[in-house]
Amino acid sequence: MQQQRFRVRQIIAPMMNDSLLATLFPLGWQHYLAGGLVIGAGVALLFVLTGLVGGMSSVFSSTWSYLLRQPYFQQARYLDSRGWRLAYAAGLIGGALVWWLAFSDGQALSTSVPVPMLVIGGFLVGFGARLGNGCTSGHGICGLGSLQWPSLLAVLTFMATAFLTANLVGWWTA
Amino acid sequence: MSARNKSLVTGLVALLAGGLFGFGLSLSTMVQPEVVLSFLRFEDWGLMLVMGGAVVVTLLAYQLAPRVLGRPLLGERFHAHVSEWNRDTLTGAALFGIGWGLCGVCPGPAIAGLGTGNWDLLWAIGGIAAGALAQGLMASRR
Numbered sequence: 001m002q003q004q005r006f007r008v009r010q011i012i013a014p015m016m017n018d019s020l021l022a023t024l025f026p027l028g029w030q031h032y033l034a035g036g037l038v039i040g041a042g043v044a045l046l047f048v049l050t051g052l053v054g055g056m057s058s059v060f061s062s063t064w065s066y067l068l069r070q071p072y073f074q075q076a077r078y079l080d081s082r083g084w085r086l087a088y089a090a091g092l093i094g095g096a097l098v099w100w101l102a103f104s105d106g107q108a109l110s111t112s113v114p115v116p117m118l119v120i121g122g123f124l125v126g127f128g129a130r131l132g133n134g135c136t137s138g139h140g141i142c143g144l145g146s147l148q149w150p151s152l153l154a155v156l157t158f159m160a161t162a163f164l165t166a167n168l169v170g171w172w173t174a
Numbered sequence: 175m176s177a178r179n180k181s182l183v184t185g186l187v188a189l190l191a192g193g194l195f196g197f198g199l200s201l202s203t204m205v206q207p208e209v210v211l212s213f214l215r216f217e218d219w220g221l222m223l224v225m226g227g228a229v230v231v232t233l234l235a236y237q238l239a240p241r242v243l244g245r246p247l248l249g250e251r252f253h254a255h256v257s258e259w260n261r262d263t264l265t266g267a268a269l270f271g272i273g274w275g276l277c278g279v280c281p282g283p284a285i286a287g288l289g290t291g292n293w294d295l296l297w298a299i300g301g302i303a304a305g306a307l308a309q310g311l312m313a314s315r316r
Contacts, residue, residue: 024219027203032220035202036227042194043228044235049187051246053255054195056282060306068307070314083181084188089285091192096289098193099200108291111207115297117277118207122301123308124273125280130309132266133257136280137195139267140225142255145232150259157264158271165275166214 042095043141052084053146055138056092057129059085117169128158183248196286198228205287207278207298214275273305 021029046054062082065073100106111118129135132154134143139158143151175183202224203209213221240252257263274280279287279298287295 025223026218027209027220029220029223032202032223033227035198035200035204036224037231038198038201039195039224040198040228040231040235042191042196042198043232044239045194046187046191047232047235047246047252048239048243049191049246049248050184051249051252052184052188053253054188054191055255056195056280056285057302057306059285060281060303061310064303064307064310068310070311072310072314084184087185087188088192088195091189091194092196092199092282092286093289094189095193095196095198096200096205096286097196098289099197100290103201104290108293109206109287110292111278111294113207113211113277113279113294115294118279118294118297119301121273121275121277122279122284122298123305124269124276124301125284125298126273126302126305126307127309128266128268128270128273128305129281129302130266130306132263132270134267135270135282136225136274137282138255139257141228141232142236143257144229145236146255147233147237148255148257150257150263151255153259154257154263154267157267158274161268161271162214162275163216163271165272166211166278167216167275169276170211170215 039141043137043145046088050084052081053142054088055134055142056089057126057135057138059089060126061130062086132158187248195282196289198224199283199286200290205283205290205292207283209278210274210280210283211278214278273301277301 043054046052062078062085065078065082134154139151139154199205204224212218246252277298281302284295284298284302
């Protein structure tokens with residue numbers, strides 16, 4: 001048994017050696033995979049218990065329906081879902097708070113991304129996600145999980161423009 | 175179940191499911207725009223593992239639950255994510271990517287990040303809400 005395990009390690013190790021893993025994931029890989037599985041568990045739980053599909057960007061449109069009478073916001077798909085979508089968003093904050101209290105050093109996180117980038121980038125994220133009917137969770141997780149090929153195309157599209165933009169900004173500010 | 179109780183149950187489940195989602199986003203450090211930007215600059219491929227892990231679990235649930243259960247345990251029917259490929263989806267996805275590449279924030283982490291005390295993200299949330307507002311107003315006019 002001990003010997004067998006040793007042999008497996010001898011075979012796997014050269015393929016997945018530390019340097020390759022360290023190149024792809026300089027900060028480690030376990031927390032990424034674990035986090036992804038927990039995110040999936042949340043989306044799966046919502047679906048198995050209630051049958052609802054839980055993308056995240058819709059809450060930004062459905063919540064406006066409380067305030068605005070324009071026909072777009074008064075669609076049934078927003079009126080019928082605005083309540084649970086707000087609860088879903090509140091849960092998002094709660095879950096992150098649990099992580100922060102239990103597993104971090106208790107320091108509040110902050111970001112070095114400048115405020116104008118957060119606002120302008122955020123605006124495009126909100127506008128684009130709602131125009132294209134989905135974001136990283138809507139198209140990325142729920143769409144791909146439903147084997148919807150338009151979602152795959154949407155993911156490839158936003159990945160491409162995001163790669164381009166992030167690298168252009170990187171060079172510009174380097 | 176009365177309609178009132180039903181929406182209460184749905185809300186509680188959504189709260190719990192959102193909790194797992196937010197915990198996962200924090201555990202995987204996706205609530206930190208810097209980590210997302212390092213993926214977009216090919217410095218750290220972690221986001222692929224996050225997305226891959228989440229998609230596999232979701233795929234299993236979406237494909238198996240309707241076949242095995244017939245109907246959701248506490249609901250009436252399984253909804254479907256239906257997406258269409260048209261000009262709006264293309265334009266929207268492209269703009270979304272530009273914004274995401276600018277700030278490293280997308281809707282889930284923007285909200286979840288507040289739970290980690292990262293108030294800077296309120297700027298991004300304001301931007302996202304304004305963007306969703308502009309899109310809805312434009313869609314109402316055409």
